[in-house]
Amino acid sequence: MTVELVPDDLWERVAPLLPARPPRRRRYPGRLPADDRAALRGIVYVLCKSVSWRDVPAEQVGCSGVTAWRRLRDWTEAGVWPQLH
Template identity: 60%
Template sequence: MGKGLGPPWLVTDDLWGRVEPLLPVRTRRERNTGRLPLDDRKCLQGILFVLHTGIQWEWLPQELGFGSGMTCWRRLRDWNEAGVWDRLHRCC
C-alpha cells in the first residue's frame, strides 16, 4: 500500500461516482419483500476484496461488513450479465 492510500478494495467516492450510474436498478417485490438488500457499494468492496486477496467467496469475513460471499458473488454475476463492466471499461 502506498503512503496515504487505503486498502485496494475500498471504493473511493470518485470510483463509486463512475460505477453507480451503470448498475441496474433492483426492484423489491410487493409481497414477501424479505430482508433489505445489501448496499451495492459494500457488495462492490466485497467483490474487490475477494479478487484482491484470492480467498474463496464463502470465506469472505462477515466482520468486514461486505455481506456474505454468496451475496457478493450473485451481485457480480448480475452486474456482469447486465454489461456493467463492459460499459465501465468503455466510458472510463
C-alpha cells in the first residue's frame, strides 16, 4: 500500500463532522455500506491525483470511485464538506 491518504489525526478531526448513517432495514437489508474512512480516502485520492472518479483504484482505496463520489455528494448536501475547507 502507498502512503496513507487519511492519517489518523485527520480522521479524528473529520469523523465527528460526518452525519450518522441511517439504520439498515430489517427485511432485505441489502449490501453493507462502504466504510466512511474508505470513502474519504477515495475523495482525497481524486483530489490529490487529479483523476476521474472511475479511475479510483478500489483495491487500494477500499471503495469504488462511484461510492466516494456519492458519499461526497451526501456529505455536501448535509453541510459537512464546506466545514472542511
